Amino acid sequence: MLNPSTHEPAPTTRGNDAFHHPVTPIMPLDGKTIKVACSSCNLRELCMPLGLSHDELDRIDDLVANRRKVKRGAPLFRNGDSFTSLYAIRTGFFKTCIASEDGRHQVTGFQMAGEIVGLDGIVNDHHTCDAIALEDAEVCVMPFDRIEDLSHQIHALQRHVHKIMSREIVREHGVMLLLGSMRAEERLAAFLLNLVQRLHARGFSQSELVLRMTREEIGSYLGLKLETVSRTFSKFVEEGIVEVKQRHVRIVDSEALRLIVNPQVCS
Amino acid sequence: MLNPSTHEPAPTTRGNDAFHHPVTPIMPLDGKTIKVACSSCNLRELCMPLGLSHDELDRIDDLVANRRKVKRGAPLFRNGDSFTSLYAIRTGFFKTCIASEDGRHQVTGFQMAGEIVGLDGIVNDHHTCDAIALEDAEVCVMPFDRIEDLSHQIHALQRHVHKIMSREIVREHGVMLLLGSMRAEERLAAFLLNLVQRLHARGFSQSELVLRMTREEIGSYLGLKLETVSRTFSKFVEEGIVEVKQRHVRIVDSEALRLIVNPQVCS
DNA sequence: CGACACCTTGAAGAGGTTCAAGAAATGTGG
């Protein structure tokens, strides 16, 4: 079975007090105070354009008006809130979800350090979804008019904003494929592979992860009921593909997961 | 029953030879040659920002490099094609779809006159989906580097581009809600209401429409099999909610459709 | 007119949901 004491090595040790730890162990800070400026932020390569001049980097620092801490379970913004800013996640983990009048509910995404939330608000000057912290979090607040002003001056930033939005569109295409054409096992396998891949890009393990969300939230995202998520996890465990202990997941056979998502076309 | 001769009034008369007819009967042309300039295009309010100065309008005209005609069934672009331009649809009807290696297939959207396609290509400089004309179509080709240059100069255009991308993100959230939490009837009802609403905004009937796509394409978009789409249409007909004759659909009771999508919360 | 693509309908079956109960973890307050 899974041993909790061995499968939470340094990178995954991100409890509720993770504020003052580096989020990406790729470039660990030395325990001193985190620098506020984007130009010296270790997440820069995730959320900012590359190849800026020194001068441009200085101006980019003005993008972030301030930092904001969000407690676990609290909203960063809510459906209907007026749109003012985009948010770059520094630490923590968010979900975004929408709701229709009759109480239907859909998680539209899970976001982690280095990712941008708030893009939904641009079109109508107010947000159309909720962004809820799934663990204590900190974000950089980037007022959108500043972004527009600066991207007016810095071509690379304009391009970067376009790419971030386009990336979100492409991501959602993938979710539509998942929701529209995959079976439960395929959805969960794709979900796990996606999560672990994004975590790996941030310096975490390729094979172990701690789910920050409940079965119900996973189910909502994947278009399944929580019982189905639970059963599918159990099935994966039976087959020796993963080990699961509550929210701790160890991927034993990632190739098997890949085969579930993409059945080999025998040719 | 539905009478094909009465339910295709002027607005819906958009056969394969519709090139030289105005697309939006709201502001009909006088039968002369269509002006090429955006500044005098009757679709401008759909695809261009409002409130531009005369000078700015002139420069906007440079956005469109040229027009391009796409025959029914032909691709505007394909997955893997290098990304150069966004396309504003002048006439015709498109679907966009993605495919995974193992042959899975998902229609991600249907686009009509005044809508923009190609946003998926920005992030990686190549397209990640196919855009296929479902009827003979004509598009305005807008090279993306020109868009970026011009939106550097014209603030309203920059804002407009952001809004278009944000709108697409929000639209896809809605599709995710549909795919993740609705049953077949609800999906089809939502689909019909959405289509007819968009057509109505273009001057077409509120209650009659001609489907430009097959049952299979509808099914792919809605995450259903074509048989389910067909059966659900039949069910709606039985209940007197719509009349269907092949691809001609008349919505008899749109309130019923709305109730199917949004069951009344009895409080 | 014949070939082909598209649509409809039936019957059987699979996959996921619903309802229900209990177990395990987590948080709270004394």
Next chain:
DNA sequence: CCACATTTCTTGAACCTCTTCAAGGTGTCG
């Protein structure tokens, strides 16, 4: 630190929706 309440997770059994497979009908185009 422990007891209790609450949330979260797991599992079983019955049920339901949608899919699959199959056959036949309808419309379109060369």
